[in-house]
Amino acid sequence: MKLAYTMAPGRGDMDLILAGLARDLAARGLRVAGTVQINTAAPHAGPCDMDVKVLPDGPVLRISQDLGPSARGCRLDPEALENAVGMVAARLDLGVDLLIVNKFGKHEAAGRGFRGVIAEALALDVPVLVGLNGLNAEAFAAFVGGEAVALPPEPAALLRWAERAMSGQGEPV
Template sequence: MNIAYTMAQGRGDTDLLLQRLARELSARGVRCSGTVQINTEPDDCVGPCDMDVLVLPDGPILRISQDLGPSARGCRLDPAALEQAVAQVGARLREGADILIVNKFGKHEAEGRGFREVIAEALSMDLPVIVGLNAMNRPAFESFASGLAVELPAELEALLRWVEEVAGVRV
């Protein structure tokens, strides 16, 4: 089982790192499946960013956040949009892939939903999996991965080396 995770320090840094990884792997001929997150600042520069995911390798881009109003403080994730992304990734994964990249093992995955089954499916297909992770969901992820996940530094070269080692592809 080849599963790894990375955690960057700055807000949105893991998203940017995984975007770069997917672009670099695709440019080198590696068939990527999964999602990378693209955050868009609102036009009025007030409030939280919009959260979109690019379904790899070539779209569509799906909005996974919902506007709850300026006073809202709760989770803005749109569960229906997330499940739409999950369904599209699952279908593409079965069409053929060399790696699965998941922008985040988040609250939904920690609770047994979201990309959890797609990650398990990829692992059962002997595909390497890289996920973005934050400290809050780390215990749930470690339990899910049964302690077999490898932590990778939040550096593009480290992620590329790991993919080369476990996927047997030259990157």
């Protein structure tokens, strides 16, 4: 199975690493689908605002919702997330070299979100790279049956894995 994940320790680190990888691969002429989180500083942006870029060339979608200053907990907008999922699923049908999913989050852990797109990509023999955090690691492991390769959050390691996975050189490590 051509499936790998990476975990980065700092807030926003994963987003920068995966966005950079997607940019590098696209510059090489590879067809990359999926999403990367875009962190932009805006005057009225809240600390939990989340925007994702649908690869390869957009659009950028706000997948968080403003629940007011007293809100606690998840601000994910499920409808916006599913909109992004639909766009990525449609791009899989056009043929892609790699799927990047910025985060296997709460929705994926609960069986929604990008879970179906990940399964579809793997069924099409498209390599998949997923960003993961510790909160959802157990659910991810259960979903993939322990078949995912753990990669360090280093651009060179991710690029090496992606190149091997896309070239079909056996199980990349």
